[in-house]
Amino acid sequence: MYDPTLPFQPLYRSLLSVPAINRRALEKAIALECDGVILDLEDSVAPEKKEEARDNLRHFFSEPRSQAQRIFIRINALTSEFAEDDMALVLALHPHGVVIPKVESVADLEKASSFLETARADLQIWAMMETARGILNAGLIAAAREGIAPRLSGFVVGLNDLRKETRVLPRSGRTYLVPWLMQVVLAARAHGLAVIDSVFNDFRDGETFEQECIQGREMGFDGKMLIHPAQIEPANRHFGPSEAEIAEARAIAAAFSKPENTHLNVINLDGRMIERLHLEEAEKLLAQLQQIETRKTSP
Numbered sequence: 001m002y003d004p005t006l007p008f009q010p011l012y013r014s015l016l017s018v019p020a021i022n023r024r025a026l027e028k029a030i031a032l033e034c035d036g037v038i039l040d041l042e043d044s045v046a047p048e049k050k051e052e053a054r055d056n057l058r059h060f061f062s063e064p065r066s067q068a069q070r071i072f073i074r075i076n077a078l079t080s081e082f083a084e085d086d087m088a089l090v091l092a093l094h095p096h097g098v099v100i101p102k103v104e105s106v107a108d109l110e111k112a113s114s115f116l117e118t119a120r121a122d123l124q125i126w127a128m129m130e131t132a133r134g135i136l137n138a139g140l141i142a143a144a145r146e147g148i149a150p151r152l153s154g155f156v157v158g159l160n161d162l163r164k165e166t167r168v169l170p171r172s173g174r175t176y177l178v179p180w181l182m183q184v185v186l187a188a189r190a191h192g193l194a195v196i197d198s199v200f201n202d203f204r205d206g207e208t209f210e211q212e213c214i215q216g217r218e219m220g221f222d223g224k225m226l227i228h229p230a231q232i233e234p235a236n237r238h239f240g241p242s243e244a245e246i247a248e249a250r251a252i253a254a255a256f257s258k259p260e261n262t263h264l265n266v267i268n269l270d271g272r273m274i275e276r277l278h279l280e281e282a283e284k285l286l287a288q289l290q291q292i293e294t295r296k297t298s299p
């Protein structure tokens with residue numbers, strides 16, 4: 001069963017992007033059931049509105065808000081004239097993490113880390129994987145977590161930028177993009193990062209969105225970056241454990257807890273070979289379920 005001693009793994013099923021310039025959306029975001037919000041200072045804010053958007057975030061952080069949501073700030077590109085002021089804001093507001101757009105190299109992470117030298121150790125860096133160079137270097141970038149960028153905690157794919165640069169057309173099933181998506185997942189998993197699938201722009205097309213969530217989950221993503229509140233419920237559903245997975249995890253945990261199986265590493269469960277690695281997976285899934293249940297009841 002659920003073991004409270006397992007390390008705390010935050011939920012990242014649904015990360016909603018909220019334009020920092022949109023006060024109404026910022027107000028609404030607090031009460032939404034997404035696992036996290038990405039307060040966006042980059043693409044959704046016009047250049048002349050950046051300072052007003054930063055002011056909105058100062059106000060947002062001064063208000064009481066849900067402890068259940070992870071809060072990220074997406075800054076402008078490190079090469080832009082806005083990055084320094086954005087990072088100063090991040091230092092002042094202490095979100096859970098800062099999302100760096102268009103990360104292409106380890107040097108980008110070094111630069112981001114240097115801005116945050118005086119920040120609390122738990123302030124995370126998340127990197128957007130959304131350029132051709134970024135995807136090519138995904139393994140090296142992820143490995144920086146074990147070297148010069150220990151704050152690095154997650155990747156978020158950005159397909160709008162990646163499609164623009166590579167000219168891959170938006171087609172059903174994301175056929176030509178799948179190898180690059182899998183490269184990002186592989187790099188993230190090799191170095192213990194969370195990994196989040198890209199936004200889906202047609203927020204009124206719920207059916208295709210659900211298919212993309214199913215695909216993202218099958219590819220190994222932890223969750224999806226979202227642009228609209230209507231996408232939260234399906235993302236939470238598809239990136240959370242299904243009824244069948246819960247039943248299976250419980251059956252595996254129950255089987256290994258039987259006295260006759262205590263000293264066995266491999267057992268026969270209804271005609272299938274089950275090993276202790278499956279028990280670890282089952283325990284992780286049940287821990288995630290427990291967190292989801294707790295979220296429903298916590299303010």
Ligand SMILES: CC(C)(COP(=O)(O)OP(=O)(O)OC[C@H]1O[C@@H](n2cnc3c(N)ncnc32)[C@H](O)[C@@H]1OP(=O)(O)O)[C@@H](O)C(=O)NCCC(=O)NCCSC(=O)C[C@H](O)C(=O)O
Pocket residue numbers: 016017018019024025026028029040043044130157158159160161162198199227228229
């Ligand atoms: C896309 C939108 C501009 C649509 O907004 P709107 O026209 O207001 O839609 P609705 O009328 O359907 O909205 C219904 C209510 O929901 C609120 N709302 C909408 N979106 C959000 C949101 N993101 N967060 C919180 N609340 C939201 C509206 O205010 C309405 O409320 P009410 O007034 O009570 O009825 C809009 O959805 C939007 O701006 N979305 C986010 C855009 C964004 O953040 N873009 C940047 C991230 S995308 C990205 O990162 C791409 C990546 O870099 C890449 O390369 O791929």
Ligand SMILES: [Mg+2]
Pocket residue numbers: 043101130158160161
């Ligand atoms: Mg982008």
